[in-house]
Amino acid sequence: MKNIVKLDVLVVYSASVAQSASVSDSQSIHPFLINSRRSNYNLSYAYFLDTCQKNGLTAGFTTSADIVGPGQCQNYWTSDQGNWTKINGMAKSTQIFDKISPRSSLRLAERKLLLSHQSIIPFNDPTLFSTFYDKLLTYQLLAPFSIPTTAVLSARVKDITQALSQLRQLVKQHPFSTDFSSALVLKDRFGAGGNHVYKIARNFSHRIQNLMSKNPEVQFVLQPFLAFDHGYTYQNRHAPTDLRLIFHSNQLLQSYIRIAQPQDFRCNEHQGGELIYVDSSAIPASVHTIANQIVQQLNLPGSLYALDFLVSNSGHVYFVEGNTGPGLDWDITKKLIRSIVSRFTTRLTA
Incomplete structure (x- = not known):
């Protein structure tokens, strides 16, 4: 069995964003591509790991694709005064700084594996993740502060009609209903980054059905469009x-x-x-x-x-x-x- 290095802290980033330390390309000398919009993250997370070191903590950076068990990875990066090094070996930690955005079933499965033992302690309270991951749940818990939101259960006309009716009622009851235009926003219930977010100005039922049929893997919520320009x-x-x-x-x-x-x-x-x-x-x-x-x-x-x-x-x-x-x-x-x-x-x- 391979030796497993025990780290005090393990940062785990979505593999769709960060590069694995297993990539052998000589140009891949940082976790985030230099010519990408996220290149500044190389500075941020190097500082993160270096600050851990200054505080007497050992720390590594890995990707969700490198997770092989609860708190375990097969490759990882380290930093020493901003200089990144690839480590081709296994490491584990019970303290996890989780940066996995579960925008797909694969990322969600990787995150579940990472946190699949009670000894693994994510940085944040798990209930908070559930609250903010689900936009409908977020609205239900924080409705007085939020934009009216309702779920569209399926692309069937019946479910779309019901969602539209529920939303109209929520808007009608809102104390500042005139803040909302006649347009609607259809968005991914569990999404992030502005993906699968659509403004619909007319033909609501037809457009909603069309968008949902084109994205059968996505669950959607519906909101009134707020004018905020x-x-x-x-x-x-x-x-x-x-x-x-x-x-x-x-x-x-x-x-x-x-x-x-x-x-x-x-x-x-x-x-x-x-x-x-x-x-x-x-x-x-x-x-x-x-x-x-x-x-x-x-x-x-x-x-x-x-x-x-x-x-x-x-x-x-x-x-x-x-x-x-x-x-x-x-x-x-x-x-x-x-x-x-x-x-x-x-x-x-x-």
Whole structure:
């Protein structure tokens, strides 16, 4: 049996985004491709591993495709002062920083295998993952802050008609129903990155059925379209913009905005959205108020998560979704990364 290196912390990233240390290509000297939009993650996660080392912790970085058992991987990367090294050998850890986005059945299966033993401790509370992974569940738990949401159970006309009827009723009961246009948004119930998100302006039943039939593997939810292209303005730029606040230990550690591409309403970086770090003072007080109410309701002080918001054109704040795996972008303060590593250090030395 191969020797297995025991690590204090193992970072596990989706194989669809990061490169395995098993790749023998001489050009593959970093986990993230240099010419990709995520190249700055090489700096972020090198700093993460180096900070672990400074705190007396051994740490490695691997991909979901390299997972071979609970907390175990067959190849991994290490960093020493920002210099990445491939390790062709097995490692294991009970402390997992999980960055697997389960956008497919394969990624979901890899994540389940990774966490399939009670001795494995993910960084975040497992119930929080379930809450934010399912957009319908998110709405049901945080409805007073959220955009009305209903499930479309199937592509059958009966189920689509029922979903449309339920949504109309939810919008009618909403205190700010005039914030919503006549258009609708059909989105992946378990999706991320702005994938499988469609704006529908007319012929609702036909369009919904057509989109669902083309994507039979996707479960969808339906929402009214919120007009927000003038709700929050950054440096006089009038464009659809969302605001992300990242919390750890119930403290706001990072905030940024994402501005959608022209002619698009999706602000995600994966859809070409522009990410801009902003000071917390640039976030409207009304957003901070709602965010703090959600933080208090969740009551998970040890967890890391992002809360995404939109400001309607009439100035009302809406919670869009939560994320338990916000990207560790290369922020000059590096405060968030240090906070995460500090939490691991406390766990392992307590």
